[in-house]
Every structure is written in structure tokens, then in C-alpha cells.
Amino acid sequence: MSEATPKLKVGMYWAASCGGCDISLLEIGPRLIDLIQVADVVFWPCAADFKYQHVADYPDGHIDVCFYNGSIRTSEQEELARLLRKKAKCLVAYGSCAGDGGIPALANLKDTKGIFDASYHNNPSIDNPDGVEPQHIVETEFGQLEIPVFYDQVIRLKDVVQVDYEIPGCPPQADQVWKVIGLVASGAVPLRNAALRVGCDDKSICDECHREKRNTRITAFHRPHEIIPDPDHCLLEQGVVCLGPATRSGCGGLCTKAGLPCRGCYGPAGKVVDMGTAMISAIGSLIDTEDEEVARKLVAQIADPTGTFYRFSLGSSHLKARK
Amino acid sequence: MTTKHVKTAEGFRRISIDPVTRLEGHGKIDIFLDQEGNVAECFFQVPELRGFEKFAEGRPVEEMPRITPRICGVCPEAHHFAAAKACDAVYGIELTKTAHKLRELQYNIFYVTDHTTHFYALGAPDFVMGPDHDPATRNLIGVIGKVGLEIGGKVIQCRQWGHEAAAIFGGKPVNPINCIPGGMSKPISLEEQARLKEIISYMKEFAQFTLQLFHDVVLANEKYVDIILNGPYLHKTWSMGLVDAQGKVNFYDGKVRYCDPNGEQCTEYSPNEYMEHVAERVEPWSYLKFPYLKKIGWRGFVDGPESGVYRATPQSRLNVSDGMNSPLAQEAYEKYFETLTGDASGKTPVHHTLAIHWARVIELLNAAERAWELVNDPAIVDPEAYRSLPTKLPTEGVGIVEAPRGTLTHHYKTDENGIITKANLIVGTTNNHAPICMSIKKAAQGLIKPGVEVTEPILNMIEMAFRAYDPCFGCATHALPGQMPLTVRVRDREGNLLTQGSRR
Amino acid sequence: MAQPQASRETAASPAWEPRIIAFLCYWCSYTGADNAGIARLKYPANADIIRLNCSGRIDPQLVTAAFSRGADGVMVCGCHPGCCHYISGNFKTMVRMPLLQRVLEDLGIEKERFVHEWVSASEAEKFSKLVAQTVENVRALGPLNWPGMLHDRGVGHGQDRKPWGE
Numbered sequence: 001m002s003e004a005t006p007k008l009k010v011g012m013y014w015a016a017s018c019g020g021c022d023i024s025l026l027e028i029g030p031r032l033i034d035l036i037q038v039a040d041v042v043f044w045p046c047a048a049d050f051k052y053q054h055v056a057d058y059p060d061g062h063i064d065v066c067f068y069n070g071s072i073r074t075s076e077q078e079e080l081a082r083l084l085r086k087k088a089k090c091l092v093a094y095g096s097c098a099g100d101g102g103i104p105a106l107a108n109l110k111d112t113k114g115i116f117d118a119s120y121h122n123n124p125s126i127d128n129p130d131g132v133e134p135q136h137i138v139e140t141e142f143g144q145l146e147i148p149v150f151y152d153q154v155i156r157l158k159d160v161v162q163v164d165y166e167i168p169g170c171p172p173q174a175d176q177v178w179k180v181i182g183l184v185a186s187g188a189v190p191l192r193n194a195a196l197r198v199g200c201d202d203k204s205i206c207d208e209c210h211r212e213k214r215n216t217r218i219t220a221f222h223r224p225h226e227i228i229p230d231p232d233h234c235l236l237e238q239g240v241v242c243l244g245p246a247t248r249s250g251c252g253g254l255c256t257k258a259g260l261p262c263r264g265c266y267g268p269a270g271k272v273v274d275m276g277t278a279m280i281s282a283i284g285s286l287i288d289t290e291d292e293e294v295a296r297k298l299v300a301q302i303a304d305p306t307g308t309f310y311r312f313s314l315g316s317s318h319l320k321a322r323k
Numbered sequence: 324m325t326t327k328h329v330k331t332a333e334g335f336r337r338i339s340i341d342p343v344t345r346l347e348g349h350g351k352i353d354i355f356l357d358q359e360g361n362v363a364e365c366f367f368q369v370p371e372l373r374g375f376e377k378f379a380e381g382r383p384v385e386e387m388p389r390i391t392p393r394i395c396g397v398c399p400e401a402h403h404f405a406a407a408k409a410c411d412a413v414y415g416i417e418l419t420k421t422a423h424k425l426r427e428l429q430y431n432i433f434y435v436t437d438h439t440t441h442f443y444a445l446g447a448p449d450f451v452m453g454p455d456h457d458p459a460t461r462n463l464i465g466v467i468g469k470v471g472l473e474i475g476g477k478v479i480q481c482r483q484w485g486h487e488a489a490a491i492f493g494g495k496p497v498n499p500i501n502c503i504p505g506g507m508s509k510p511i512s513l514e515e516q517a518r519l520k521e522i523i524s525y526m527k528e529f530a531q532f533t534l535q536l537f538h539d540v541v542l543a544n545e546k547y548v549d550i551i552l553n554g555p556y557l558h559k560t561w562s563m564g565l566v567d568a569q570g571k572v573n574f575y576d577g578k579v580r581y582c583d584p585n586g587e588q589c590t591e592y593s594p595n596e597y598m599e600h601v602a603e604r605v606e607p608w609s610y611l612k613f614p615y616l617k618k619i620g621w622r623g624f625v626d627g628p629e630s631g632v633y634r635a636t637p638q639s640r641l642n643v644s645d646g647m648n649s650p651l652a653q654e655a656y657e658k659y660f661e662t663l664t665g666d667a668s669g670k671t672p673v674h675h676t677l678a679i680h681w682a683r684v685i686e687l688l689n690a691a692e693r694a695w696e697l698v699n700d701p702a703i704v705d706p707e708a709y710r711s712l713p714t715k716l717p718t719e720g721v722g723i724v725e726a727p728r729g730t731l732t733h734h735y736k737t738d739e740n741g742i743i744t745k746a747n748l749i750v751g752t753t754n755n756h757a758p759i760c761m762s763i764k765k766a767a768q769g770l771i772k773p774g775v776e777v778t779e780p781i782l783n784m785i786e787m788a789f790r791a792y793d794p795c796f797g798c799a800t801h802a803l804p805g806q807m808p809l810t811v812r813v814r815d816r817e818g819n820l821l822t823q824g825s826r827r
Numbered sequence: 828m829a830q831p832q833a834s835r836e837t838a839a840s841p842a843w844e845p846r847i848i849a850f851l852c853y854w855c856s857y858t859g860a861d862n863a864g865i866a867r868l869k870y871p872a873n874a875d876i877i878r879l880n881c882s883g884r885i886d887p888q889l890v891t892a893a894f895s896r897g898a899d900g901v902m903v904c905g906c907h908p909g910c911c912h913y914i915s916g917n918f919k920t921m922v923r924m925p926l927l928q929r930v931l932e933d934l935g936i937e938k939e940r941f942v943h944e945w946v947s948a949s950e951a952e953k954f955s956k957l958v959a960q961t962v963e964n965v966r967a968l969g970p971l972n973w974p975g976m977l978h979d980r981g982v983g984h985g986q987d988r989k990p991w992g993e
Binding site: 014016017018019020021022023026027029030032033035041042044045046047048049050051052053069073074076102103104106107110118119120123124125126127128132133134135136137139141142143145146147148150168170171173179222223225227228231251253254255256257258259260263303304307308311 | 328329331332335338340341342343344345346347348349354355357364365366368369370371372374375376377378380381382383385386390392393394395396397399410414439440444445458459461462463464469472475476479480482483486492493494495496497498500501502503504508509556564597598601602603605606608609610612614617621630710712713734740741742745747782783795823
């Protein structure tokens with residue numbers, strides 16, 4: 001960048017997040033030194049001391065690129081999404097949670113009453129004889145205390161504000177993140193866009209996976225700890241449920257390299273909207289039987305299809321939650 | 324964020340720090356000053372919750388080592404390993420020697436990376452840049468600018484190689500996946516062992532460099548030593564940590580030991596017994612629960628041997644143990660105790676909260692040394708003994724490790740198909756919720772006095788009170804399963820309020 | 828306290844009629860349905876029929892899309908196994924639909940709302956009875972109203988969503 005070009009102002013915020021996305025930004029390693037030559041961090045609660053008031057005081061559009069990771073579970077997270085949308089020229093949903101709901105969205109499978117009960121009353125280490133529970137507003141002699149309202153459902157960033165780009169992954173892999181930073185910093189892509197997925201490729205994980213497809217068919221399902229699979233053969237063909245066919249490529253096929261099946265953190269492949277049903281479809285093609293009873297027996301061997309096929313993507317699915 | 328909606332009582336003034344920064348997770352601090360300008364009360368609130376314990380129900384137990392790391396992306400291995408140990412217990416599997424060593428090796432490498440991240444990116448800016456430095460550069464980037472690119476490059480390399488090691492074991496640099504019930508999902512080859520040796524050798528050097536840096540930048544600086552020893556950061560609480568059969572600090576395995584503020588009345592328990600020793604309380608102003616020692620009892624947010632409040636931090640681990648299991652770290656341990664208590668044996672516990680940073684750097688060195696010992700063990704490259712298949716039916720199990728931030732407990736109950744029916748997690752930072760509240764209040768009371776203008780540096784020094792704990796509130800707030808009681812307002816498309824209800 | 832209720836139609840509303848989407852394969856099931864019409868068999872008009880060339884073409888995603896857009900019930904019919912016009916299309920269906928059924932039940936969609944049956948060209952009467960039974964089962968369960976349910980939980984408003992607190 002020329003001397004006359006001002007540094008990019010960059011922000012990163014975390015909502016219902018684990019912090020892995022914030023760490024993943026540091027995974028660009030030595031390229032971090034290059035990054036700080038061209039960019040200034042103006043908001044990043046994990047690593048820098050800017051407070052919410054600083055952000056509120058920025059002029060609108062002050063932040064060139066703001067990454068928002070984590071799904072939206074509370075009122076504060078929604079407020080920050082709106083605030084950052086105003087203060088940022090480009091808002092990027094960073095990671096599976098912001099883009100598809102992620103693991104926190106699995107909470108949408110739970111019944112409120114039951115959760116309430118288990119949370120404060122029926123839990124082995126709880127000592128709560130008065131049935132106290134956290135409250136949105138608590139009155140004290142000094143004044144009111146407030147914690148955010150907890151929503152009935154986990155939602156994604158684009159359920160609340162307009163998003164320009166989405167980078168999938170749990171967390172996004174460093175090389176992909178660096179590519180996106182390069183595109184934005186060089187001006188090769190416009191700052192405004194329509195939730196375009198970047199930092200990923202356009203095939204499925206099967207394309208990247210090192211394992212061999214031998215066109216065998218599934219004769220039984222096994223859970224990953226029940227067998228020692230052939231390390232070179234497709235896991236799904238060996239009967240270990242793997243979300244590779246339904247998952248977007250871009251991570252490098254890392255999990256299957258380590259001996260375990262893909263769980264879909266790069267989100268839906270291609271034009272798939274609902275990852276879970278895409279996976280159901282794939283499995284239908286891989287079982288070779290003409291006997292309905294055999295089909296039923298095999299299907300019954302799959303453990304927790306809902307929580308597995310929608311592990312990272314319940315927020316983007318058609319149905320999104322348990323009724 | 325939303326304190327503009329809340330009222331402050333007459334006669335009081337509220338100062339808010341929102342959000343707290345340079346930690347993992349979310350938190351805010353409300354300080355109430357009375358009319359004279361003294362701190363009347365101080366609340367540290369954790370405003371986040373996700374509900375892992377609840378949505379774990381219905382999940383296959385072997386998936387927990389892949390789900391629970393998303394409680395925390397800074398310490399995913401802590402959850403990964405605690406979950407794997409709980410799974411081993413659920414299936415009643417004894418690990419082979421190879422599998423056990425591989426686990427301990429991977430875990431110690433993770434400790435080096437995690438403690439490095441905390442020290443340089445989260446904690447050190449207060450000491451390298453100074454607690455009153457301009458907040459815009461009082462962070463990792465400012466630190467790199469100040470210590471120079473060469474040292475900055477070393478830090479980056481240590482972390483990056485640490486994550487490369489994680490990927491060698493478990494595929495991904497963040498959120499490795501390879502611990503499964505019965506061992507590991509893949510063996511380590513000779514080439515991988517060679518590369519791991521290179522990485523760990525570098526880490527050992529870097530750990531010694533970091534300890535030296537701590538001496539040069541912090542311990543040699545009188546102002547900082549004064550803040551550590553005499554600042555409003557002292558709490559004499561019980562301490563907790565894992566120790567091995569020789570009573571030495573062990574991050575991966577052992578029994579949990581807790582001792583009183585004088586280092587006496589020590590009790591040890593195995594994972595299955597945790598419920599007899601730890602209980603959790605609830606306050607209405609924070610989503611996070613407050614563990615305390617059951618046998619001592621809850622007396623409120625106070626220290627002392629009669630109060631069940633305990634701390635689980637690197638400092639606590641050093642306090643309860645009889646030493647470190649590696650030579651250079653043992654030397655550093657003795658120097659630490661000699662300096663802070665006058666007794667190098669470590670019999671007298673240290674309670675200066677900011678000295679946790681020092682204990683953390685000693686652990687960093689210990690983890691690197693222990694990893695070096697393990698990576699050179701020929702057992703780790705056995706091509707077959709890296710896992711055992713389960714033979715028993717799954718039932719129930721508890722797995723405990725030391726997360727960098729404190730003792731981490733995963734407890735699962737399953738049906739006969741190994742599907743989770745109940746999960747209970749007591750997480751590293753959760754252990755420290757009450758002490759963190761106390762530390763923040765004490766710091767606020769010590770630093771804010773009548774007539775003193777409350778400036779940003781003062782607020783930062785209050786935040787330093789919690790930063791020493793290396794908190795991980797993402798971890799801590801898994802803990803409340805699912806939903807919180809709230810006010811729910813239902814609106815139509817025009818925003819008109821249709822109905823409203825509160826759940827208690 | 829009460830969980831927020833779906834704010835739109837309820838079973839008590841007299842206007843509500845179960846809305847069923849029926850995916851039928853061209854060769855057997857659709858012909859069976861057609862024959863029911865030709866034979867003037869009486870059955871409720873609540874089912875909207877969508878014809879695809881094979882039940883193996885019925886992507887489970889179509890079923891979830893239908894429910895998510897407001898269907899109260901969904902039917903999937905195809906040739907009997909062994910009689911598929913394309914030989915093996917319905918062998919895939921017979922794996923997919925039971926698996927989908929499990930997922931739908933996990934999401935709280937009662938099993939009576941999703942019907943998977945084989946209907947041959949000559950089974951006009953079976954088809955008419957199937958629709959009638961499905962309509963009655965769904966009527967007893969009430970509207971599913973998935974969009975309303977999500978809306979009340981704060982999902983899917985997009986740009987219209989009012990910020991919390993206002």
C-alpha cells in the first residue's frame with residue numbers, strides 16, 4: 001500500500017461465541033506482522049481495550065471491515081450487531097456460528113421448561129434451595145443491575161442485519177482468512193455485498209479428502225469409537241457417518257485426515273440450503289438394498305441424525321428449531 | 324451495553340466498565356460510589372450463556388469431545404480432553420500406556436500454546452506497555468511494536484508451531500478432534516515425532532526466554548513489584564488443583580487436591596467424588612454460577628479458612644502441590660515461593676493475585692519440559708497401541724483435567740446406547756467466579772478514593788484484577804443449561820406489544 | 828410462565844383447514860390419484876399434489892421446505908419397491924424417508940403429519956383413504972404453522988425486525 005493510503009480500520013466482535021474465531025485470526029501467524037502494517041484494530045474485546053462506548057462514539061461507517069463471530073442468543077448480541085452494522089462499511093459474518101448458527105444453535109432442539117428445570121434445580125452440584133434465578137433486571141439498594149435478555153432461539157447475524165460477506169468454518173482456516181483479507185485490503189471486492197460466502201471453495205469436502213472412494217455400499221453403520229477404520233478408504237462407505245458430501249470444501253479435509261469423520265463445520269455445499277436433508281439424501285444413495293426391513297434396520301443404527309446432520313447448521317436449516 | 328436503561332439509586336454514582344476486555348468471554352463491571360466518593364459496592368456480571376449441558380442431552384457420548392471444545396476456542400483442548408476422559412470412564416476403558424502418554428503429550432503442548440497466548444496477548448500488555456498506557460495500543464500489537472519484531476516473531480512462532488502440533492495430532496490447529504473413547508483416533512508416525520521434537524525443543528527455549536522476560540520486565544521493575552505485592556489484589560482463599568501420585572502438579576491426570584489458606588487441611592478426591600466436595604450457588608445478577616467447597620460451606624463473598632470460596636488458578640495449583648515434575652520448572656517454583664513467602668519448599672501458599680502471572684509462566688516452562696520428556700519416549704510411536712475398543716456397556720463417567728484456568732470437570736450419564744441423558748460441567752473459570760468478584764471489588768475499593776479522579780488507567784487497573792485469572796467466560800457460561808428466566812415480549816410486525824410474560 | 832403461543836391461526840379458528848402437500852411419483856402414485864378422480868371416489872380436497880417423475884427424485888429437502896413454509900402435513904408416495912419405473916429410484920426413497928421421519932420427530936413434528944406410503948396405479952381407493960385419514964389426523968393435531976412459530980420466537984423477520992427494547 002502506498003504511504004498516502006490510510007490504514008484499514010478493522011474490528012472483530014464475538015457474540016454467542018467460543019473465542020475460537022478470534023484465535024483463528026491470530027493463526028495467520030507471521031502474516032500478522034504484514035497485517036498490522038496495513039490495518040489498525042479499532043475494536044476487539046478479546047485482545048484490545050476499546051469499550052462499547054468507543055464504538056458508539058465512532059462516526060457511522062468509521063470501521064472499514066468488521067468481523068462478527070458467534071451466533072445471536074441475547075439482546076446485547078443483537079444490539080451490537082445493529083451498532084456494528086451502522087459503524088462499519090463492511091460487515092462480515094465470521095465463522096459457522098454467525099453464518100449458520102453453529103454449535104450454539106443446537107440449543108434450539110431443547111424445550112424451554114425442561115431446560116429451566118435442569119438449569120437451576122435438577123443438577124447434581126446445584127445448591128439453590130430458594131430457587132433463585134438470574135434476572136434481566138435486579139433491584140439493589142445501589143441501583144438496578146442488568147444482564148441481557150436471553151432469547152428463545154439462537155439466530156444468525158443475517159437474521160438481524162444485512163451482511164456483506166460470510167466466511168464459514170469452525171473456525172475458518174488461516175489460509176482462507178488470509179485470502180479474504182487480501183481481497184478486501186486490495187479493493188478487489190466491493191465492501192458491500194449480499195452475504196457472499198468467501199474463504200471457501202465451491203465443491204464438497206469429498207473433493208479435498210485424501211481417502212479413496214471404492215464405490216462399495218454401506219452394509220452397517222458404526223460409531224467412530226466402535227471400529228478401527230481403514231485409513232485410506234472413504235469413511236462413509238465404511239459405515240461411519242461423515243458429512244463430507246453435504247459440506248462445502250475449503251478446509252482441506254482436515255478431520256478425515258485425523259481419522260474421524262467430517263461434522264460439517266464449513267456449512268452447506270453449493271446451493272444446498274438445508275444440510276441435514278442433503279445428508280439424508282446422500283445416505284439414501286449409499287445403501288444398496290431392495291428390502292424395506294433391511295433399510296429400516298440400517299437407518300435405526302444411525303445415532304442422533306438430527307444432532308449430527310445439523311451439527312453446525314441448524315440456524316440455516318429450513319426448520320431451525322424443535323417446536 | 325444497555326446500562327442506559329437502568330436506574331441508579333439516589334446518593335450513588337455508577338461507573339461501568341463494559342465490556343471487560345483482554346480475556347476470553349463476556350463480562351461487565353458496575354462500581355457504585357457513595358456521596359463521599361468511596362466504593363460502596365461493586366458487581367461483576369457475566370452476561371452470556373449458551374447452554375451446553377442441556378443440549379448435550381440426546382447426543383452420542385463420543386461426540387462430546389467434538390462438541391464441548393466449542394465451549395471455548397482458546398482452550399478447546401481442555402474440554403476435548405476432559406470429555407475424552409469422561410468417555411473413557413463411561414465405557415470403563417483403561418488406556419494403554421501409549422495412549423496415556425500421547426494424551427499427556429498433546430495436552431502439555433497445548434498448555435505451552437495457551438499460556439503463551441494469555442501471557443503475551445492478554446496479560447502482558449499491562450506490564451509491557453504499562454497499565455496506564457493509551458488503550459488504543461495497550462494490546463498485543465502494541466507489545467510487538469515495543470519489544471520489537473524479533474521477539475514478536477518468536478511469540479507468533481511459538482503459537483503457530485503449537486497449533487501445528489495440535490494439527491499433527493488432531494487434524495485442525497484450533498479444535499483438534501483426535502481424542503476418542505479408548506485413546507486417540509490416529510497414531511503418531513516417526514516423521515511426525517521428529518517434527519514434534521523440533522517444535523517442543525523450540526518451545527522449551529521459548530519458555531525459558533519468557534520466564535527471563537518476566538524477570539526482566541516485571542520482577543526487575545520496582546513499580547510493578549510494588550503493585551503485585553502491595554496493590555489491592557490480595558485474597559487468602561482455599562486453593563485447588565490436580566496433583567499426581569507424587570503430589571506434583573499435573574495438568575492431565577491425577578486427583579484433585581484442595582488446601583486451606585494456610586496450606587493445611589488438605590483433602591484429595593477422585594473424579595467420581597467431585598459432587599461431595601463442590602457445590603454451585605446462583606445469584607440473580609449473573610448468568611454464571613458460584614462454586615464453593617461443600618464441606619466448608621458458603622459464607623458469602625469473603626476469604627479465609629471458614630469460607631468455602633476457593634481459587635483454581637496456576638497459583639492455586641502451585642500452592643496445593645509438592646512441586647513440579649520437571650527440573651527447570653522446579654527451580655523456578657522454588658524461587659517463586661522463596662521470593663513471595665520466604666520458604667522455597669512451597670509449604671506456605673501465595674495469595675497475591677497478580678502473581679498468578681508468574682505462576683503461569685512457571686507452568687509454561689513445566690509444560691514444555693514435560694512435553695520434551697514425553698515426545699522422546701519410544702512408546703508414543705507404537706503403530707497399534709494408540710487406542711483400545713470399548714468392551715463394556717456405557718453408563719456414567721467423570722473426567723477431570725486442569726484447564727489452564729482451573730480444574731475442569733465433565734460428568735456424563737448415558738443410556739445403554741451411549742446417548743447422553745444428563746451432563747454436568749464445572750468449568751475452569753467458573754471455579755473462580757466468586758474470587759473474581761471479590762478481587763474486582765477489592766481493587767476498586769483500593770484504587771478509587773474520595774477526591775481521586777476516576778481515570779481510564781484506574782479502571783484498567785481494576786480490570787487487571789480479573790485478568791490475572793486468565794478468565795474464560797465462554798467456558799464458564801456453558802454451564803447453565805439452556806434457557807434463563809426472562810421477560811419475553813411478543814410483538815406483531817408493526818412492533819405492537821401483543822403479550823408479555825416473565826419466567827421465574 | 829406460558830411459552831409464547833403461535834400468534835396466528837389456531838385449531839379453534841373455524842376458518843382453518845389442514846393444508847397437505849403430497850409429493851407423488853408420476854408412474855404409480857400419480858396415476859393412482861388420477862384414477863381416484865376418474866372413479867369419482869370422494870376424499871377431502873386438502874391435499875395439493877406435486878408430481879415428480881420418481882419418488883427417488885423427492886429430495887427430503889422438499890419436505891422440510893414444505894413444512895417450513897406452512898404445510899400442516901406432507902405426504903410422499905411412490906411405486907412399491909420392486910416396481911419402480913426407473914428400477915431402483917424408490918430403493919433410495921425407502922432409506923431416506925424413515926431417516927427423515929426420525930429427524931422430523933426430533934424437531935417436534937408429530938409422526939402423523941408426515942406420511943410415506945407406496946401407492947400403485949391400481950390403488951386409487953388406497954390413495955383416497957390415505958388422504959382422508961391424513962387430513963383427519965392432522966385436523967386433530969391442529970395447525971403446524973411453522974412460520975408463525977418461528978416468527979414468535981424472533982426468527983425470520985430480516986430487515987423488518989424491530990430492535991429489542993423498542
